[in-house]
Amino acid sequence: MGQRKLAYPVFELHLKLAYFRKDPDCLAYRKRDGSDEPRDWKTLGDDVGLKWETLRASVSGQKNEITPNLADGLAAFFGFSVDWPEWRKGTAAAFKERYRRDVLNITPVFEMAAAAWHRHLSHEANNRMASLWVGIASQGHPQELHVELACQPAEVPGQRKRFLIRRGILLAELTGAETSGLAETQAYLDAYVSRPSRFPVRIELGGRRDAQSWEFETDGVAIGNHSISPICKLVNVVSGAHAVFSFFIYSKHLEIQDDAASPVGADTEDDAVVSTDGKALGHARKAILKLLHESALGERVKGHIVLAVCELVFGEQAGGRVGHD
Amino acid sequence: MTKDLFERIKTIAAAGDHLSFTTLVALSGLKPEKDFQFADLSGVSFEGCDLDGFDFSGARLVGCDFTGARIRGARFDQTEVDRAYAGQVRSDRTDLRSAFDWQRFCNENSHKNEIRSDDHLSVGAVFRDCPIGPEMVVVPGGHVAYRSDGEVRDHTFTRPFAVCRFPITEWELLTLPKVLRNARRSAGSDSWDVPATDVSDVDRYAYRSLLSSVAGREYMFLEQSHWAHVFGGGHELQFSIRYGGRQGKMKRPISRFAANNFGVVHANIPEVGAYQDVLRSF
Numbered sequence: 001m002g003q004r005k006l007a008y009p010v011f012e013l014h015l016k017l018a019y020f021r022k023d024p025d026c027l028a029y030r031k032r033d034g035s036d037e038p039r040d041w042k043t044l045g046d047d048v049g050l051k052w053e054t055l056r057a058s059v060s061g062q063k064n065e066i067t068p069n070l071a072d073g074l075a076a077f078f079g080f081s082v083d084w085p086e087w088r089k090g091t092a093a094a095f096k097e098r099y100r101r102d103v104l105n106i107t108p109v110f111e112m113a114a115a116a117w118h119r120h121l122s123h124e125a126n127n128r129m130a131s132l133w134v135g136i137a138s139q140g141h142p143q144e145l146h147v148e149l150a151c152q153p154a155e156v157p158g159q160r161k162r163f164l165i166r167r168g169i170l171l172a173e174l175t176g177a178e179t180s181g182l183a184e185t186q187a188y189l190d191a192y193v194s195r196p197s198r199f200p201v202r203i204e205l206g207g208r209r210d211a212q213s214w215e216f217e218t219d220g221v222a223i224g225n226h227s228i229s230p231i232c233k234l235v236n237v238v239s240g241a242h243a244v245f246s247f248f249i250y251s252k253h254l255e256i257q258d259d260a261a262s263p264v265g266a267d268t269e270d271d272a273v274v275s276t277d278g279k280a281l282g283h284a285r286k287a288i289l290k291l292l293h294e295s296a297l298g299e300r301v302k303g304h305i306v307l308a309v310c311e312l313v314f315g316e317q318a319g320g321r322v323g324h325d
Numbered sequence: 326m327t328k329d330l331f332e333r334i335k336t337i338a339a340a341g342d343h344l345s346f347t348t349l350v351a352l353s354g355l356k357p358e359k360d361f362q363f364a365d366l367s368g369v370s371f372e373g374c375d376l377d378g379f380d381f382s383g384a385r386l387v388g389c390d391f392t393g394a395r396i397r398g399a400r401f402d403q404t405e406v407d408r409a410y411a412g413q414v415r416s417d418r419t420d421l422r423s424a425f426d427w428q429r430f431c432n433e434n435s436h437k438n439e440i441r442s443d444d445h446l447s448v449g450a451v452f453r454d455c456p457i458g459p460e461m462v463v464v465p466g467g468h469v470a471y472r473s474d475g476e477v478r479d480h481t482f483t484r485p486f487a488v489c490r491f492p493i494t495e496w497e498l499l500t501l502p503k504v505l506r507n508a509r510r511s512a513g514s515d516s517w518d519v520p521a522t523d524v525s526d527v528d529r530y531a532y533r534s535l536l537s538s539v540a541g542r543e544y545m546f547l548e549q550s551h552w553a554h555v556f557g558g559g560h561e562l563q564f565s566i567r568y569g570g571r572q573g574k575m576k577r578p579i580s581r582f583a584a585n586n587f588g589v590v591h592a593n594i595p596e597v598g599a600y601q602d603v604l605r606s607f
Contacts, residue, residue, distance in 0.1 A: 158331070167447070169444055206444065206484075213444065215444070215447070217447065250363045250383070250444070250445045251362075251363045251364050251365070252363055252364055252365035252383075252384065252385045252445070253365075253445075282342035282370075283366075283367070283368035283369045283370070284342075284344075284345075284346045284349050284366075284369045284370065285337055285338070285340065285342060285349060287364065287365060287366045287367075287369055288337050288349050288350065288353045288355065289334060289337050289338060290365070291353070291355055291360060291361075291364055292330065292333055292334050292337065292353060292355070293334070295330060295360075296330070300360075300362075300363075302362060302363065302382075302383075303362045303363020303364070303382075303383050303445065304363075
């Protein structure tokens with residue numbers, strides 16, 4: 001008497017089977033009678049070479065279990081391997097991504113790096129609070145992102161003062177994609193010290209998978225210029241996905257310093273304000289004056305002041321599909 | 326910069342320091358319900374001010390004086406009230422309990438807070454999620470090795486988390502539902518500002534549940550690994566942890582104990598991890 005093969009669990013099995021039955025790319029890859037219509041259970045059973053009742057029963061009752069025979073039949077027909085970790089334990093999205101990459105040979109790439117926006121305090125281009133650019137790290141790794149961030153002191157308009165930022169947050173909000181490799185990125189960022197001599201910049205990870213954030217903080221001076229490649233990896237990227245990277249600060253982390261060098265053409269009326277001895281001011285007056293100066297930066301929403309934004313849009317490129325028919 | 330804004334700056338710069346905070350705010354044209362969120366107001370004296378309508382959510386209020394202030398109607402969600410430091414806790418730290426109507430403020434603020442991001446709080450920040458909540462300090466992540474039941478164990482905290490700065494006190498347990506509170510009162514306590522001892526499971530779970538509900542955050546009890554990390558302050562522990570609640574009677578107020586490297590005060594009973602103390606993820 002032959003040993004009975006027991007069914008084994010597959011995470012999100014229903015979603016994975018639904019992918020085989022309904023996804024247009026998957027249907028196109030394994031056409032039946034030239035039809036791109038979604039497969040019903042019977043058709044799928046015929047394709048795999050099992051009775052459709054057996055197929056349906058094996059996934060009924062929300063058990064998420066499948067027999068080895070059925071799994072092997074599916075794998076042989078659709079061209080994947082049951083040894084993939086994404087098949088048994090991975091999410092349906094992760095399985096889909098690997099299937100598209102390894103079997104369908106479809107690789108998502110960036111189509112464009114759209115609008116970058118920076119807060120300007122004056123007409124001078126070099127008087128930016130911060131500038132930000134995000135792009136592809138290299139053509140060989142289309143899902144690794146590269147970030148360039150510059151954050152230098154900027155003049156307060158009409159005042160002999162400068163805004164100084166020593167702590168800011170870079171936030172990536174993703175739609176249709178997720179960040180991955182956090183531990184690796186964490187290790188990389190921990191080792192990343194831009195100015196080891198005197199004022200190291202600490203970079204710490206935070207946030208969630210769909211809204212990753214990096215906190216930049218330094219003890220003595222402005223955050224400075226950073227070029228980090230890669231800052232993160234992306235997974236589960238779908239066509240039409242977009243990522244918005246924004247660099248923002250909280251109001252209380254914005255410092256205002258007296259500028260040693262007077263700006264040319266400063267308002268003479270302003271001199272009266274500047275000449276007030278800042279040290280003689282009480283804490284309340286200093287705090288309120290700072291808030292008034294900050295209002296030159298525009299509206300604050302829940303204490304956020306957004307200084308720079310860069311938006312990416314993802315497209316998809318077929319790297320040559322291999323047909324089996 | 327507009328003419329109006331310049332005029333307001335000039336007015337405040339020329340105003341005397343004898344003016345109260347609320348008078349200066351009125352002169353500045355800033356909006357109490359919006360412009361003070363996440364602001365840095367460290368060192369400001371609010372003595373005797375009526376702060377009804379002010380929203381200080383997420384603001385930094387380190388070293389502020391609230392003596393005699395009326396804070397009913399003000400918001401202090403996730404305000405940073407101090408920075409962590411080692412050693413004796415300073416007496417001039419921000420203490421909202423010195424406000425004129427503190428008790429009334431607590432009674433009226435047992436509603437759910439608006440949940441906000443923790444991004445504005447860095448490692449070392451001391452904050453309160455809600456008025457009845459304990460002061461929490463943000464401790465860094467890291468690796469900790471400790472001994473427990475004769476075994477050497479280790480754990481890595483990949484993220485910072487917030488832990489109560491002081492041991493939970495009898496005063497904080499006053500926020501429990503009335504039935505439980507009366508039971509504790511009948512058990513007898515001379516002072517409310519001392520670490521709570523002999524806390525029953527019913528009390529500690531009731532406190533955690535109430536705190537989570539009011540703060541809108543999930544509070545947890547410290548486990549052994551948390552205690553080892555927090556108590557060690559980033560150093561390896563040279564002794565075993567005995568994990569349990571505080572027992573007996575403690576008479577020294579919490580402000581008279583010294584804090585460790587993480588700014589956490591552990592009530593000088595190093596061998597006991599007090600399991601009624603709370604933390605929350607960050």
